[in-house]
Amino acid sequence: MNRTIFITGATSGFGQACARKFAAGGDHLIITGRRKDRLEALKQELEDRSGIQVMPLVFDVQDRSAVFAAVATLPEAWRRVDILINNAGLALGRDFFEEASLEDWDTMIDTNVKGLLYVSKAVLPLMIPVGNAHIINLGSVAGKEVYEKGNAYCGSKFAVDAISRSMRIDLLRHGIKVTAIHPGAAETEFSNVRFKGDESQAKKIYEGYTPLSAEDVADVIHYCASLPPHVCINDLVLTCTAQADAIYFYKKS
């Protein structure tokens, strides 16, 4: 399938796994993140292995002007986007409300919510003319149920849930599908980022059970993106079997 897929957060985790999955299926990629070295390495890997074309764009999704400027640099051949995967995001800290950092809250809201809005707004003009484009937003089980010390992270993912529902209504007239994907715990760089490099705390999150992998999530995203034009998966929660919901895990002692 020679589509063009625009993936944010392609330097790690779900985004990187999606890039590999879609490249293997023959799709061309626009891959984005702040770490240019990782984007360049992924471009090299995928162009060598899959023979597809890859366009890296380096920008911080929190920076509105940088988002629009980066999209504006796309040459004519890249000014058609079939699928946008709004994946860039993070959690910072896991603290009680009164102890949490305002800076962490700002970053989560600016990245997970405003960043998704900015990128979608900037890329939509390249999607509307396609007639049957698709937006896939990364929410979380944290956007379906709240948990202790989840505060702003849960809030940001509830916002992604609501934005996805609203997008779906507004964009229907352009034939654009909107799918929200809500994973449970997956072992990526996510917890290292959340716990600010505290490897032991990050590792503890995944002890006693088998979490999702980035590839598990990418497989599901690719399936959602490969359905016939008249079929849309609107909202999908996926967890590892050991995780019953956002809070309950069955962990072998």
Ligand SMILES: NC(=O)C1=CN([C@@H]2O[C@H](COP(=O)(O)OP(=O)(O)OC[C@H]3O[C@@H](n4cnc5c(N)ncnc54)[C@H](OP(=O)(O)O)[C@@H]3O)[C@@H](O)[C@H]2O)C=CC1
């Ligand atoms: N792992 C999990 O348990 C779950 C994760 N999620 C969500 O899935 C998404 C991907 O997470 P995951 O792959 O696990 O995490 P990773 O930390 O492995 O990857 C996060 C990606 O987002 C990018 N990113 C973060 N901040 C910015 C920014 N300001 N500007 C541009 N890119 C940014 C990073 O790129 P770079 O640093 O190079 O900019 C990186 O490529 C996130 O939205 C997360 O909230 C949802 C449910 C579960």
Ligand SMILES: N[C@@H](C=O)C(=O)O
């Ligand atoms: N599901 C995880 C990531 O979003 C979490 O809620 O910590």
